[in-house]
Amino acid sequence: MKKQRVLWICLVAVLSLITLPVFSQGAKDSAATGPVAIELWYGAAVTEAGPPPADWVGYSIIKEKLNIDLKLTALPSNESDQDVKIQAAAAANNLPDLFMVRRDVLGRLVGQGLVAPVDDLYAKMPIRTATHYDSVSQSHARFAGKSYGLADPGSINKNEGLLIRKDWLDNLGLAVPTTLDELMDVLRAFTYDDPDGNGKNDTYGYGAFQEINNYEAWPGRRLEPIFGAFGVDGTWSLKAADPGLMVLKDGFFDAMVFLKKMVDEGVMDPNWLAYKKDDFRAAWKQGRFGVMREQNAAFAAESNYAPFDKNFPNGEWIVVDAPIGPGGHASIGPYTASFRIYAISAKAEKAGKKDKIAALLEWMASDEGYYLLGWGVEGVNYTLDKNGVPVADQIANRDLAFTGSVGQTVTQLRNMVFYNGDIELLARYPKYITATSKKEMSALEVLRTMQTKTWTAAIGSDTLPIPNADLKRFYEQGLSEFITGKRVLNRTNWNAWIEQFKKLGGQSWNDSAVAFAAEHGLLI
Amino acid sequence: MNKKKKVHLRTVSIAVKPTAADHSFNLFVDAFLILLLVVIAVPLWSTITLSFRPNDYIGNNLEGMFLAPWKWSTAAYKALLGNAGFVLAFKNSFKILVGGVVCALLLTIPLAYVLSIPTLPGRKALSILIILPYVFNVGMIPTYLLVTNLGLIDKIAAVFLPGAISTYNCLIMRSFFEGIPNELKESARIDGATEIQVLVRIILPLSKAIIMTIGLFYGVAFWNDFFHAMLYLNSNSLQPLPILLRNILMASGMNEYVEVSAFGDAPIAAIKAASVFMSAIPMIVAYPFIQKYFTKGTLLGSVKG
Numbered sequence: 001m002k003k004q005r006v007l008w009i010c011l012v013a014v015l016s017l018i019t020l021p022v023f024s025q026g027a028k029d030s031a032a033t034g035p036v037a038i039e040l041w042y043g044a045a046v047t048e049a050g051p052p053p054a055d056w057v058g059y060s061i062i063k064e065k066l067n068i069d070l071k072l073t074a075l076p077s078n079e080s081d082q083d084v085k086i087q088a089a090a091a092a093n094n095l096p097d098l099f100m101v102r103r104d105v106l107g108r109l110v111g112q113g114l115v116a117p118v119d120d121l122y123a124k125m126p127i128r129t130a131t132h133y134d135s136v137s138q139s140h141a142r143f144a145g146k147s148y149g150l151a152d153p154g155s156i157n158k159n160e161g162l163l164i165r166k167d168w169l170d171n172l173g174l175a176v177p178t179t180l181d182e183l184m185d186v187l188r189a190f191t192y193d194d195p196d197g198n199g200k201n202d203t204y205g206y207g208a209f210q211e212i213n214n215y216e217a218w219p220g221r222r223l224e225p226i227f228g229a230f231g232v233d234g235t236w237s238l239k240a241a242d243p244g245l246m247v248l249k250d251g252f253f254d255a256m257v258f259l260k261k262m263v264d265e266g267v268m269d270p271n272w273l274a275y276k277k278d279d280f281r282a283a284w285k286q287g288r289f290g291v292m293r294e295q296n297a298a299f300a301a302e303s304n305y306a307p308f309d310k311n312f313p314n315g316e317w318i319v320v321d322a323p324i325g326p327g328g329h330a331s332i333g334p335y336t337a338s339f340r341i342y343a344i345s346a347k348a349e350k351a352g353k354k355d356k357i358a359a360l361l362e363w364m365a366s367d368e369g370y371y372l373l374g375w376g377v378e379g380v381n382y383t384l385d386k387n388g389v390p391v392a393d394q395i396a397n398r399d400l401a402f403t404g405s406v407g408q409t410v411t412q413l414r415n416m417v418f419y420n421g422d423i424e425l426l427a428r429y430p431k432y433i434t435a436t437s438k439k440e441m442s443a444l445e446v447l448r449t450m451q452t453k454t455w456t457a458a459i460g461s462d463t464l465p466i467p468n469a470d471l472k473r474f475y476e477q478g479l480s481e482f483i484t485g486k487r488v489l490n491r492t493n494w495n496a497w498i499e500q501f502k503k504l505g506g507q508s509w510n511d512s513a514v515a516f517a518a519e520h521g522l523l524i
Numbered sequence: 525m526n527k528k529k530k531v532h533l534r535t536v537s538i539a540v541k542p543t544a545a546d547h548s549f550n551l552f553v554d555a556f557l558i559l560l561l562v563v564i565a566v567p568l569w570s571t572i573t574l575s576f577r578p579n580d581y582i583g584n585n586l587e588g589m590f591l592a593p594w595k596w597s598t599a600a601y602k603a604l605l606g607n608a609g610f611v612l613a614f615k616n617s618f619k620i621l622v623g624g625v626v627c628a629l630l631l632t633i634p635l636a637y638v639l640s641i642p643t644l645p646g647r648k649a650l651s652i653l654i655i656l657p658y659v660f661n662v663g664m665i666p667t668y669l670l671v672t673n674l675g676l677i678d679k680i681a682a683v684f685l686p687g688a689i690s691t692y693n694c695l696i697m698r699s700f701f702e703g704i705p706n707e708l709k710e711s712a713r714i715d716g717a718t719e720i721q722v723l724v725r726i727i728l729p730l731s732k733a734i735i736m737t738i739g740l741f742y743g744v745a746f747w748n749d750f751f752h753a754m755l756y757l758n759s760n761s762l763q764p765l766p767i768l769l770r771n772i773l774m775a776s777g778m779n780e781y782v783e784v785s786a787f788g789d790a791p792i793a794a795i796k797a798a799s800v801f802m803s804a805i806p807m808i809v810a811y812p813f814i815q816k817y818f819t820k821g822t823l824l825g826s827v828k829g
Contacts, residue, residue, distance in 0.1 A: 092669050
């Protein structure tokens with residue numbers, strides 16, 4: 001009897017569990033007669049910082065001023081997960097009204113007739129178009145003569161530079177190297193002449209790790225200044241006169257020979273093939289090497305520079321020009337223009353929401369929307385300094401400031417309003433005095449200096465076709481084997497390897513990318 | 525009685541003298557187990573020490589594993605527990621866990637029991653119908669369409685309902701039920717019990733081990749399920765822990781770009797490690813309590829007749 005009662009109680013509890021919380025819906029759609037409901041799938045600015053809270057002031061302002069009931073969904077942080085979610089929703093004709101999407105997925109959605117053209121919207125958003133959409137941007141999401149995506153500016157270009165330990169140069173009485181040969185001399189001195197004067201043989205010339213992406217193939221970004229000296233930096237040449245894979249160009253072999261020489265002479269930190277990003281960054285902060293390519297804020301932002309400052313109060317890194325190679329080439333590396341594309345579903349267009357979406361985006365670009373979405377509420381999340389730049393240090397509650405854990409949730413949409421303008425950069429990279437050496441640092445000044453250096457334009461090279469996994473493996477493994485000595489690097493072996501690479505699909509990869517670049521007007 | 529047994533065992537161990545081959549074998553087994561322990565313990569220790577790493581730490585991961593405990597920092601754990609999103613995600617995961625396990629067991633037990641009845645008409649055809657989608661999965665899009673048409677998009681049930689019956693778990697449970705002596709069921713039926721009463725009063729009390737085991741299988745799967753939550757849940761307030769965990773793990777060193785972190789002063793690597801460790805805690809806590817059933821349940825289910 002007792003058992004039966006217990007069983008009944010359990011069953012009732014189970015049914016309650018199932019029917020109450022489990023089937024509860026996250027948010028109800030607004031009533032059909034009320035404000036226009038707009039569902040936005042956005043890319044979060046700080047993926048791990050949670051979404052704007054339910055009582056975020058932005059919801060009420062948008063409803064009051066634009067008569068829009070905004071429903072936000074943060075897209076997954078990983079691009080391939082974003083693609084899956086969007087394509088599954090597309091298959092069920094369940095795309096949201098406005099959503100962030102990658103270009104190649106957008107192309108597929110265009111083919112399926114699931115997204116609306118946006119050419120007519122630029123004129124309806126004069127403020128936003130002036131700040132966000134130039135001609136490159138407007139053509140970025142163009143398919144068959146129509147623009148199907150609003151391509152907002154992405155990350156900052158040319159934000160890396162070649163850095164050298166000035167204090168080591170001074171200790172050794174050396175000048176800043178300008179050519180590749182001079183650089184090699186400096187690397188040798190940094191490795192063998194005890195540049196830090198500690199009496200130990202514990203330093204190296206050049207530090208790197210393998211950082212590879214679509215447009216910066218092996219050995220990747222950190223060694224681009226070396227390959228740039230031979231005119232073969234980046235995966236692709238987009239020169240109209242000589243387009244194609246850099247690995248197929250003559251200079252690439254010479255660059256490989258130079259890199260092999262750096263490795264063989266021991267002037268490269270020998271851990272460069274094993275380092276991960278964090279190891280690499282820990283290594284320069286420990287004074288392990290004296291030349292590197294690094295990102296402006298990863299080098300100079302307060303929290304990133306602090307350990308180096310603590311370890312080496314007299315240490316000094318300076319941004320230098322890319323070394324000039326034997327043929328007169330020099331480049332820090334390739335750069336491309338990145339965009340965040342927002343598309344409007346055909347369903348939203350049919351429902352007559354397109355103008356409302358334009359109004360929403362234009363409001364985001366107004367002063368009110370720009371500051372609210374970029375930094376939050378004045379006095380609560382930020383204050384303005386004498387130059388009109390939002391700052392966080394006057395906010396008493398650190399968590400609420402736009403730099404704090406709570407403040408970040410209300411600025412999750414900031415990538416929809418930022419366009420890398422001066423105010424954003426000044427707010428992002430404030431000047432500061434270092435804790436130990438008491439010197440003034442500014443990641444923004446470092447950025448500006450880096451941007452003055454020589455770079456190789458490769459706009460759109462990140463959108464070119466990618467190789468299949470087998471070809472990619474052959475490419476990366478083969479090149480690294482030449483450098484590590486598993487393959488002997490000479491002309492005969494190199495030519496044989498290139499031939500094999502072409503046969504395995506390298507030639508067709510090259511040809512398809514060149515055709516793609518020509519078709520999309522990427523050649524210069 | 526127990527004393528007698530112990531004495532007997534001790535006598536046996538003295539009587540059998542290990543040979544050199546036994547020693548070699550034991551040495552090999554010991555070495556293998558130590559190696560296995562190292563393979564398991566090192567990544568775990570690495571994650572734990574990483575989660576306690578202070579913000580001003582400089583050094584590589586290997587050095588970090590030997591950082592003195594008095595230099596550890598709890599900033600990452602404080603930041604996580606103080607983060608409203610983490611607490612909400614934990615609650616959502618718990619709802620999915622409880623709802624999913626309850627729902628899955630409520631559906632799997634009757635199905636497994638029905639399939640275990642040898643005299644069930646059409647038993648073979650039913651079995652094929654159940655096994656067929658296990659072998660030939662319909663894929664993501666048809667399932668998504670089904671979930672959409674059922675009106676489950678953006679509801680927590682969408683995460684566990686499509687996978688509420690695992691064919692594999694059902695077959696294990698069926699084997700277990702088939703192993704229960706038929707005489708027990710027959711005698712209950714002779715006493716006038718219906719099939720439901722047989723299941724509830726005879727079978728289930730004898731099946732604690734398999735229920736706990738299968739419940740654990742389901743629990744682990746639902747607790748860790750990232751994909752279905754990512755696909756079907758849109759509301760930010762419904763996101764479970766695996767989604768947040770993925771977002772944290774994907775955070776690519778924000779300090780590169782901005783001067784701030786969503787988790788205050790804790791280094792992002794420590795946050796990542798702490799979130800991995802904390803999300804594993806419920807399963808780590810549950811396992812010791814279920815372990816005794818776990819071994820029994822899986823073994824009993826594997827032997828028939």
